[in-house]
Amino acid sequence: MTTLPSISLTAQAFEPGALLTTFCAGRDETGAVASFVGLARAERGQATALELEAYPGFTDAAIAAFAEEAKARFALQDYRIVHRIGRIAPGEAIVFVATAAGHRRAAFEACDFLMDYLKSRAPFWKKEHGPDGERWIEPTARDRTDAERWD
């Protein structure tokens, strides 16, 4: 069995279904896989594209450190995180998270926990392109309170 990477940052569009199929394959002691897919919103024409910048070697290391913490906290068997970088069109997948555990509660909660981190604290820089130009986006108050639920 080949070992698949747990975390990938990619400038290429990805197919979430294929990632989930691969993640679920060959598990006879897992019991529960939870997954989440985040898509880029058009904001009724206000967002023509999203641009995400990462610092390779820093961003993936920060995500890995956090994900290993989540793995221990929720007793996960395994996880998979794929995050787009670069220019993303509305409707395209930005992020895929899957978690595997013995039972569903841990899988659901760990997936939620990882997403709150990725949305609010992961080292990305996000720019929204729209009809009136472009602007850098900082985390919303809602993103921060979502992440603080777990502190």
Place this chain on the structure above:
Amino acid sequence: MARVLLFGRLADQAGWRDRTVEAGSIADLRRTLADGDAALGEALAGPGVQVAVDKAIVRGEAVLAAGTEVAFLPPMSGG
């Protein structure tokens, strides 16, 4: 010589994102960058801007050896 990386709005403001700069310390590097571009020097010292040396966050001073990578990171937005 340090390899300097800028991210997010800092790179847009400076008009570059990767440059080699002669500097022996972070303070030295900040001075050199501010001498060339005062507005950038101010932005690099602005609230929420973090510094990473060889991909680890550094608060305060650090000695820069040849080939050290220094990144200026504006507030992170999450994905």
